[in-house]
Amino acid sequence: MPSSVHLSFLALLLLACYYPMLWMTGKIIVTSDDMAHGFFAPLVALYIVWDKRRMLFQPSSQPSLWGLAFLSLAACLAVFSTLAASSTFSRIAFLISLAGCLLLVGGWQTFRQFLFPLSLLIFTFPIPDVLYGQLTQPLLLLATQLSENIYEFLGFSVIREGNIIRLTHMTLSVVEACSGLRSLITLIFFCLVYSWFFESRNWVRAVVVLFSVPTAIAVNALRITATGVLGKYNVAWTVGTYHESLGWAAVCLGFLIVFLAHTLIRRVLLAASLRASALSGMVL
Secondary structure (H helix, E strand, C coil): CCCCCHHHHHHHHHHHHHHHHHHHHHHHHHHHHHHHHHHHHHHHHHHHHCCCCCHHHHCCCCCCCHHHHHHHHHHHHHHHHHCCCCCHHHHHHHHHHHHHHHHHHHHHHHHHHCCHHHHHHHHHHCCHHHHHHHHHHHHHHHHHHHHHHHHHHHCCCEECCCEEEEEEEEEEEEHHHHHHHHHHHHHHHHHHHHHHHHHHCCCHHHHHHHHHHHHHHHHHHHHHHHHHHHHHHHHHHHEEEEEEEECCCCEEEHHHHHHHHHHHHHHHHHHHHHHHHHHHHCCC
16 A cells, blocks of 8 residues: 555656656746646646645555556657757657656556546647647638638628738738637636536546537637727727637636536436436336
């Protein structure tokens, strides 16, 4: 049975090995506009670990030697990350090291119990530059196309040239920051946490998280459309704090839509369960 001394020793070893990466990641989370969700990810993970702390100090299964294999793999990745100057591989090595420590503490059962908070730490990873452009460009094109359709539906005269939307009263340049990638990842994170705490059925959790993807894309298009509509009345409402507030409002709207969809699913499932129970009672 692991003691607090053993767990503290493992934690100090991890901190000593990965301190440079952890410090750099913390600075990115604090300073980057794209990593607002990254601040909440470790806090939620720590809360879940604290809530299940008895499973660490009193594991119900035996330690697994697979933990040593995980730690060996993590060590190889850490060395490679140093040679390649890749912080992404260093972060992956840190997660694998945490998984290896869980296996050494309480085996696979303990590992499964803490898999969700462990996976939340992925949201502290900044998107690698190699992937960032590949993800933003399709989202930019989709966002501008959807916004163009919404403008036409609302009766605006609009011409789209690539990622530039020309209205009669202003021109909107949909840059990378407006691709919706930031709001997409943020909404996925909050929906993932929400479904974990407020839904017990795994398939419904998956539906909630998957539904957040088209929702985030749709509300981003609405945000771009709203920017043009507001600009018709006051250009100052399309820049600065107003523009940033509109982005957060879009995330809140997206979460509200997902929440209402989840509520509808729960009511439908409850009604179906009640009907099944009533039919079963009639048969008996």
